[in-house]
Amino acid sequence: MGSLNALVLFTVFIPACRAAPLPNFVLLFADDLGYGDLGCLGHPTSLTPHLDRLAADGLRFTDFYVTSPVCSPSRASLLTGRYQTRSGIYPGVLYPGSRGGLPLNETTIAEVLKPLGYATAMMGKWHLGLGAGGTYLPTRQGFDHYLGIPYSHDMGPCQNLTCFPPDVKCFGHCDTGVVTVPLMHGETIKQQPVDFLELEEKYNNFASEFIQTAVNKHQPFFLYYPSHHTHYPQYAGKNSVGRSLRGPFGDSLLEFDSTVGNILQTLKRTSILNNTLIFFTGDNGPSLMRMSRGGNAGLLKCGKGTTYEGGMREPAIAHWPGIIRPGVTHSLSSTLDILPTFARLAGAQLPSVQLDGVDMTDILLHQGPGKREAMFFYPTNPSEKYSVFAVRMGKYKAHYYTQGSALSDTTPDQDCHVTSFLKQHDPPLLFDLESDPSENYSLSTKEHPELVSVLQQIQAFKDKFEASMQFGESEIAKGTDPALEPCCTPQCTPKPECCQCGTLSL
Numbered sequence: 091m092g093s094l095n096a097l098v099l100f101t102v103f104i105p106a107c108r109a110a111p112l113p114n115f116v117l118l119f120a121d122d123l124g125y126g127d128l129g130c131l132g133h134p135t136s137l138t139p140h141l142d143r144l145a146a147d148g149l150r151f152t153d154f155y156v157t158s159p160v161c162s163p164s165r166a167s168l169l170t171g172r173y174q175t176r177s178g179i180y181p182g183v184l185y186p187g188s189r190g191g192l193p194l195n196e197t198t199i200a201e202v203l204k205p206l207g208y209a210t211a212m213m214g215k216w217h218l219g220l221g222a223g224g225t226y227l228p229t230r231q232g233f234d235h236y237l238g239i240p241y242s243h244d245m246g247p248c249q250n251l252t253c254f255p256p257d258v259k260c261f262g263h264c265d266t267g268v269v270t271v272p273l274m275h276g277e278t279i280k281q282q283p284v285d286f287l288e289l290e291e292k293y294n295n296f297a298s299e300f301i302q303t304a305v306n307k308h309q310p311f312f313l314y315y316p317s318h319h320t321h322y323p324q325y326a327g328k329n330s331v332g333r334s335l336r337g338p339f340g341d342s343l344l345e346f347d348s349t350v351g352n353i354l355q356t357l358k359r360t361s362i363l364n365n366t367l368i369f370f371t372g373d374n375g376p377s378l379m380r381m382s383r384g385g386n387a388g389l390l391k392c393g394k395g396t397t398y399e400g401g402m403r404e405p406a407i408a409h410w411p412g413i414i415r416p417g418v419t420h421s422l423s424s425t426l427d428i429l430p431t432f433a434r435l436a437g438a439q440l441p442s443v444q445l446d447g448v449d450m451t452d453i454l455l456h457q458g459p460g461k462r463e464a465m466f467f468y469p470t471n472p473s474e475k476y477s478v479f480a481v482r483m484g485k486y487k488a489h490y491y492t493q494g495s496a497l498s499d500t501t502p503d504q505d506c507h508v509t510s511f512l513k514q515h516d517p518p519l520l521f522d523l524e525s526d527p528s529e530n531y532s533l534s535t536k537e538h539p540e541l542v543s544v545l546q547q548i549q550a551f552k553d554k555f556e557a558s559m560q561f562g563e564s565e566i567a568k569g570t571d572p573a574l575e576p577c578c579t580p581q582c583t584p585k586p587e588c589c590q591c592g593t594l595s596l
């Protein structure tokens with residue numbers, strides 16, 4: 091059935107006889123969500139009924155990777171199909187006053203689809219720069235419509251963030267000395283500080299209006315929803331707060347899941363669910379430094395900030411009723427592969443740059459083995475000197491360097507902690523991730539001489555990749571300028587406190 095549908099699909103996608111509508115794409119992206127956080131992946135108290143439904147009716151990836159264990163670089167790779175080292179989104183992440191951003195000459199998924207007549211929209215967390223006059227906002231990167239906050243929601247004083255019970259301030263501290271977090275609509279600040287507790291409702295309205303308008307116009311669409319959930323500090327609006335057994339993290343995840351449910355409902359109501367590919371994944375592993383308020387990497391080692399599996403491997407689901415057969419795939423895949431896959435399914439042209447992504451349609455439509463041969467793991471601060479820290483090839487992963495991170499402090503495993511300094515491994519630490527996904531038992535070539543050739547093959551992949559890598563100029567090293575922080579009343583004083591615009595209706 092699946093292959094028959096696939097055949098039909100590719101027949102209608104030949105441009106000369108494109109009678110059938112182009113597929114719609116919904117890309118859902120959770121923030122700091124671990125491999126063990128979804129109900130369907132075994133978390134005992136997470137409430138994720140809609141994501142669980144997508145997983146049951148769709149294709150679940152077990153070996154899906156991001157390109158960085160922190161936000162901005164991971165997002166750059168998702169949207170461009172290229173490692174962050176090429177686009178310059180390293181080291182670390184962008185800040186409210188950053189001078190740099192995702193370079194405008196990079197081609198995003200939205201820009202790939204637009205020439206085919208796609209309507210494009212994004213809601214949620216951008217985190218790929220603002221720049222002077224909004225130079226780097228989503229509206230400059232192919233998105234017709236944008237509603238959201240331009241960076242992480244802890245990058246400003248935590249106004250309006252309460253947890254359960256109501257009126258109890260959230261755990262921990264946010265950044266001070268910068269502007270409060272704004273809500274942007276297009277390139278205009280609509281509210282500063284944003285009311286986080288009402289934000290999800292605005293996103294729900296935005297998504298349903300965008301989808302309904304595209305349907306009315308018979309226009310294919312691309313909706314990108316990178317959520318603030320489940321990044322620290324976790325919050326949830328009135329419909330989700332206190333509803334999970336898991337506390338603030340569980341409530342935050344539940345609110346995200348509810349929006350997934352509302353999007354699904356809109357797709358059903360407008361009778362386009364069967365012509366829509368929904369893809370879900372997350373940007374990096376859990377922020378274990380937040381202890382039980384952070385996420386959970388399940389059986390994977392460490393989390394955010396590290397190149398162990400817990401920092402880089404994410405849950406992923408592809409859902410397209412009638413086209414993608416329900417099941418599980420162990421094919422090695424990555425956020426890098428989403429751009430070429432959407433392009434192939436839409437019949438769009440690929441950008442003429444060096445792409446790191448490969449087309450996944452074989453996996454999605456035919457349960458094929460996939461084209462990806464290897465995955466390269468950069469740390470949060472990539473450099474030409476150290477290059478990639480680890481390489482996965484087939485079922486094996488070799489660590490050339492390991493390093494802990496403050497973002498993965500607090501767990502019992504000392505390797506995850508910031509006090510585990512940069513360490514070179516020669517020969518590399520080698521793990522068989524099929525039999526040992528937790529990276530517990532390093533394999534020695536003395537005991538397993540047959541692995542000498544495996545290490546040689548991995549080294550050959552690494553050498554070839556490194557020869558192809560041209561580091562782009564670092565956008566993050568351009569530094570910050572407080573004058574670039576978004577302010578709804580640009581001429582006011584004293585900053586940053588004066589940047590306040592109350593509640594504005596959209």
Ligand code: MG
Nearest residue numbers: 121122161373
């Ligand atoms: Mg993140």
